[in-house]
Amino acid sequence: MEQTENNIARKIIHIDMDAFYASVEQRDHPEYRGKAIAVGGSPEGRGVVATASYEARKYGIRSAMSSRRALQLYPQLIFVRPRFDAYKEVSRRIREIFARYTDLIEPLSLDEAYLDVTEDKLNIGSAIEIARQIKMAIREELQLTASAGISVNKFVAKIASDLNKPDGFTFIGPSAIEAFMEQLPVEKFHGVGKVTADKMKRMGLFTGGDLKKLSEQELKQYFGKVGTFYYQIVRGIDHRAVQPHRETKSLGAEDTFPHDLTVVEDMHAELEKIARTVYARLERYSLKGRTITLKIKYSDFKQITRNQSFPYPVGDLDTILHTAKQLLAATGPEDKQIRLLGITLSNFGEAGPVSDKPVNPQLSLFDFEG
Known part of the structure; x- marks a missing residue:
């Protein structure tokens, strides 16, 4: 059982909004309710799904999937361009609800956060009751649903919030944690x-x-x-505290391949998959970055990174992918054996819709051995 410095079991709640962007669109546009919608880029170009409604998920449509692929899975899918100002305003109001109960709030993105309610402002004393009240307030005041996970540490609370989505509510108490972790599939x-x-x-x-x-x-x-x-x-041990002032320093994705890549075209294909994942995460978190970093690990486990900085924040898929390919080309990848590729954005600027500006920045390359 997790203990605080005063030997009191922590009470941690993880709140995760259900299909957040899509749910806001369905709330604000009655014509979308009950329909399969995807918030993200157009299938005409290199668009990516940022969030899919639960109606769309029935057809296998998910975040980070290319919009073109999503349309193939369900030709009647409705695409909606993101409205980040609207999502940020809803997120602000959700955090106001959280703040009624505790100041120990660690936002992970616009649509999810950890709350430490070991000591709550209203002296309710029960994390289960607080989570119920938060879910009810979100439903009544914002006409949206959230899923809540409650436990004694962050790791278990986060897993719990994902178990019964949408509108989920799961408590995993101290005595049940080890048994729960033992039966959990490794991919979870x-x-x-x-x-x-x-x-x-x-x-x-x-x-x-x-x-x-x-x-x-x-x-x-x-x-x-x-x-x-x-x-x-796996023993339910997670000593991480809720960090109220936690800031996202970087955001990215990487993949280790079953077989080493030796052909540049294959490397480009994998970079495109990774870039789509990064782009979808940027949209979900409403972030843009000034620095794009490419990570490469070779078959001998030598690791290098290359990065490129921009004079303004960027985050569109074309820029991410084009830059990653440029950075890869600068390493002379021909006939190299690559076992891992990764793309990261950092040096974040102000949040907002991703940039559509044409880019022609100077390359800034640095090597780091790992």
């Missing part, structure tokens, strides 16, 4: 990507219970430093 662990999950399954590790059979040293041997994290989290 935050921080376990597809490649790692596939590796675990090849090793016969399908659930948290399977991971728990390995010692910390064995997990580190198989998965590196993150093995310690797996060792702790």
Whole structure:
């Protein structure tokens, strides 16, 4: 059981809005209600789905998917351009509701946050009751639904909020955490990507219970430093405090490939997938960055990064992908064996719609050995 410095069990709530952008659009536009809609870019170009309504998700449409692919899955899909000002205003009002109960609020994006209600302003004393009241206030005041996860630490609360979406409400108490983590599929662990999950399954590790059979040293041997994290989290141990002033310093995505890439065209294809994921996350968090960084890891595990800075914040898919390809080209990728590629944006500027400005900045290249 998580303990605070005063030996009191923490009470942590994770609130996650349900299909946030799409739900705001359906609330504000009655003609979209009950319809499959996707908030994001047009399928005519390189558009990406930022958020899909639950009606659209029935057809396999999801965030970070190309808009063109989404349209193929459901030709009647309605595309809606993002209205970031509207989403930011709704987010502000949601945080006002949170602030009625606690000042320990850690926003993760416009649509989700951790709350530490170990000591709450209204002396309610029950995290379960506080979560109920927050969900009710969001429904009554904003005509939207949120899912809540309640537990004694951030990791378990976040998983709990995702279990019964939409309009979910899940409490996982101290005595239930270890049993819950043991039955959880490995792909549900935050921080376990597809490649790692596939590796675990090849090793016969399908659930948290399977991971728990390995010692910390064995997990580190198989998965590196993150093995310690797996060792702790499968036992429900997460000492991270809610950080009220947490700022996003960077945002990105990367992928480790089943086989080393040796052909530039294959590298470009993988970069496009990664760039789409990064773009969708930028839209979700309403962010733009002035610096784009490409990460490359070779078959011998040598790692380098290259970055390019801009005089103004950017975040459109074309710029991200074009820049990543330029940075890759500058490394001389021909006949190299690449096992991992990643793209990150940092040095964030003011939030808002992604830039459509043409770009022709100077390259700024730096090497870092890892």
